[in-house]
Amino acid sequence: MGINGYLDHRLECPYCQTIRLRIPHDVEADTPISCEDCGEYLGCWDELLTDLEQQGGTSGVFQLEKGRIRKIG
Numbered sequence: 001m002g003i004n005g006y007l008d009h010r011l012e013c014p015y016c017q018t019i020r021l022r023i024p025h026d027v028e029a030d031t032p033i034s035c036e037d038c039g040e041y042l043g044c045w046d047e048l049l050t051d052l053e054q055q056g057g058t059s060g061v062f063q064l065e066k067g068r069i070r071k072i073g
Contacts, residue, residue, distance in 0.1 A: 011051055015040045
């Protein structure tokens with residue numbers, strides 16, 4: 001988890017610093033995932049999901065603000 005409790009790492013786009021993922025309906029572990037805002041490649045779905053789990057992003061309460069996700073509980 002990054003500064004001020006915001007999720008970051010592979011989830012946050014290194015180009016535009018938002019977390020807005022373009023996830024297709026038929027997503028699989030090896031599906032390439034891009035940033036919804038700028039279109040840059042972020043990784044495959046399995047890599048991003050693993051990163052989310054490592055940051056504690058699968059449990060708790062979160063706030064979404066301006067394309068960033070912050071854990072608040």
